[in-house]
Amino acid sequence: MKSLTDPVSNLKGVGPKRVADLATLGIDTIADLLTYYPTRYDDFTPTNLAEAKDKQKITLRGTVVSEPLLTRYGYRRNRLSFRMQVGRDVVLVTFFNQPYVQKSLTLNGQVAVMGKWDATRRQVTANKLLKNTPDQQNEFGAVYPVNKHIRQSVLRSFIRQAYEEYHKIIPTLLPETLRERYRLLDRRTMIKEIHFPKDQSTAKAARRTAAYEEFFLFQLRLQAIRRANRQQDGERILYHNDELKEFIKTLPFELTTAQKRVVNEICRDMRQPYQMNRLLQGDVGSGKTVVAAIAVYATITAGFQAALMAPTEILAAQHAEKLSRVFEDTHVHVGLLTGSLTAKQHRELVTAIKRGDINLVVGTHALIQDDVEYANLGLVITDEQHRFGVNQRQLLREKGDHPDVLAMTATPIPRTLAITNYGEMDVSVIDQLPAGRKPIQTQWLKSNQHAEAIHFLRDQLASGAQAYVVSPLIEESAALDVQNATDLYNQLSADLQPEYRVGLLHGRMSGDEKDETMRQFKDGEIQVLVATTVIEVGVDNPNATVMVIYDADRFGLAQLHQLRGRVGRGDRQSYCLLIADPKTDDGKARMKTMVATNDGFKVAEEDLRLRGAGDVLGSKQSGMPEFKVGDPVADLKMLQIARADAGSLLATPHWDEIDENQPLVLYLQRHELETHFD
Incomplete structure (x- = not known):
């Protein structure tokens, strides 16, 4: 009996060598061969x-x-x-x-x-x-990605043979209602017309069906995983609503509409009997920390502990300091757990956490060490979550009995990537800055305008402001003709001292040296901090109002936006000067985007357009699935529709019991726990 899982060796002319050749393209079975889609078509129409x-x-x-x-x-x-x-x-x-x-x-x-x-x-x-x-008599021919082991004509002949011998058993996976709604082809016709189309319009219709099918099946798997996770028992955090409202009233500012919406989404999840798994994303300065504080307070009113894990000691200390001020005069007791505590301090703090005397623990990966035990952990928050490995995040989740998880990031993720990359998580977005926050004024200067930049910097320093100056490298590189931090430090010291003190910060300094330099900058002892990208996630200094970035075209858009976000944290007008002589169109486009908008999501969308999905998050780290036909950027609307359709189907009561032999049900049973993620 024929099966699409049959090996390609079942085909005539496919001996051991051809099996090995096809395997280099990832083709082992008949199904692999039939879904090895062409990347383009040669039009032979005269x-x-x-x-x-x-x-x-x-x-x-x-x-x-x-x-x-x-x-x-x-x-x-x-x-x-x-x-x-x-x-x-x-x-x-x-x-x-x-x-x-x-x-x-x-x-x-x-x-x-x-x-x-x-x-x-x-x-x-x-x-x-x-x-x-x-x-070519059909005057339209498919072109496939091949390598030195196999030619186009050979591959095409094997695909034709596979279709002729197996087409009768190709199942249609998409439900009939969806095919009719969007005028999609059945799977057998789609596979035939994507490989052997008569003309451009036939190929287009087949590829449209294939793209939707890919998106739909991918979203169905993701949402099935999410559904399975929700069936796990979690902590129901039945917080005291009146007490939480009173706490929100004590905040020194009114929450934005976006913050209120996100708080409601998080609080609604916390009351559910399943484990919350939510990503909170918002631009720099959008007020994520306050939202996290409200979630922490709700958790503690219900008698649970909360833990917040940050990627660096500086960031952890900053969070602890900020949250201690927010929770002043409340029953929230904040503890800071980092690797730099003495043995005695560490022992005393761990004992207090185990007893429940500390109900909010802020720290670095020290939070997940074996000797740290929690009395009753209900909420886990990770800040800049992409900087932690999956294992580190999982260890923190395992410290309690399925605590709720809130992952925060200040790296704006385009809607496209959020839908595909975090499809198994609920995503909350703070897409609004607090009232009164002044947009950072960004200007692009050429390197021959360096004197203008220094003149502007002096004017700002004279008004009492502080400044960051960022360079791509620590020391001179023969390979790259770029400004480097050491040279810049020497040059600016000569230009500005003794009137203004200049400091230097880079990745090769020890942790203590970095901390001391950042403390001096925060306390106003240093007026200008020359740094590498080590400050991308770092000190929060509201008095720093100028960011100068040399060789700005060497940085990606997301990184430039993160660096710019180091300023603009106080009431004063802030500025970002980009000094660059880009040689490429992409480099010029990045500079123009930075000047045109302060909106991190627009910046991220442009970054995605210029660099592609894999590069934006890092091809290995991103976990971005690789679709054969669908393009999550170009076909965003289709992806969103497929996601909604998959959710609607799974929400149908007992849909998978209608017919256990239905091809889609069998497909999902096989693939439910298989994802594109490492």
Whole structure:
């Protein structure tokens, strides 16, 4: 009995060597072969010469009307020329460095060529001689990603053979209601027409069905995992609503509409009997910490402990200090647990945590050490969650009995990536800055305007402000002609001292040296801090109002936006100066984007457009799935629709009991716990 899981060796002509060759493309089974989709199509439809534009890629079919002439010149260089009649026209066809084409040409024989049209000279510089194969009789041919082990024609013949022998057992996975709603093809027709289309419109319809199917099945798996997670028991945090409202009233400012919406989403999750798994994303300065504080307070009113894990000691200390002020005069007792505590301090704090005397523990990865036991952990918050490994986050979750999890990030993630990358998490977005927050004014200067930048910097320092100056490298590099932190420090020290004190901060300094430099900057003892990107996530200094970034085109958009977010944290107007001489169009586009908008989500969307999904989050770290046909950026609307459809289907009561042999149910049973994530 035939099965799509049959090995490719079942096909005629696929011996052990061909099996190994196909395996290099990731093709082991018949299903792999049938879903190895083309990346593009060569259109062999003959071009009407009367409509052909100069330099256009065209296809011509006609008769050879002159003897082919092969001319050799230079080392292994040659030119093959002949004339062909196309309708009433006679055109000159030239192939460069393809002498073997001559064997396929005969006087008065029929021929088809592809190449670039020169309208002035009425000639074609050809790059391909078309044969009258069945594929090309259809005048439209699929082009596949191949390698040195296997040729296009061989792969195409195996796909055709697989389809002819197995097409009757190809199941349709998409429910009929969805196919009718969106006018999609059944799977058998889709696979046939994506590989062997008659024309562009046929191929387009097949690819549209394939893209939707990919998105739908991917979202169905993700949401099935989320559904399974929700069936696990979690802590129901039945917080005291009146007490929480009173606490919110004590805050020195009114919450924004976005903050109120996000607080409601989190609090609603906390009351549920399943484990919350929510990502809180918001731009720098959008007020995530206050939202986290409200969640912490709700947790503690219900008699539970909360833990907040930050990636660095500086950030952890900053959170502890800020939260201690927020929770002043409440029953929240904050403890700071980091690796720099003495043995005695560590022992005393761990004992207090175990007894429940400390109900909010802030710290670094020290929070997940074996000797740290919690009395009753109900909420786990990770800040800048992408900086922790999966194992570190999991260890913190395992410290309690399925505590609720809130992951925070100040790195704006485009909607596209949030839907695909965090599909198994609920996503809350703070897409609004607090009232009165002044947008950072960003200006792009060329390197020959350095004197203007220093003049502006002096004016700001004279008004009592402080400044960051950022450089891509620590020391001079022969490979890159860029400013470096050490040189900049020396140069600015000469320009500004003794009037203003300049400090230096980079990754090669010890932890104590970094902490001391940052303390001096925060306390106003240093006016200008020259640094590498070590300050991307770091000290919160409301008095720092100027950010100068040298060789700004060497940084990605997301990184530039993060660096800019170091200023603009106080009441004063803040500025960001980008000093760069970009050589590429992408580099110029990055500078223009930074000048045009302060909106981190717009910056992130542009970053995604320029660099692609894998690069934005880092191809390995991102966990971004690789779709064969669908493009989560270009096909965002389709992805969102597929996500909603998958959710609706899973929400149908007992949908999977309707017919246990239904192809979609069988597919989900096989793939429910298989994701694209490492």
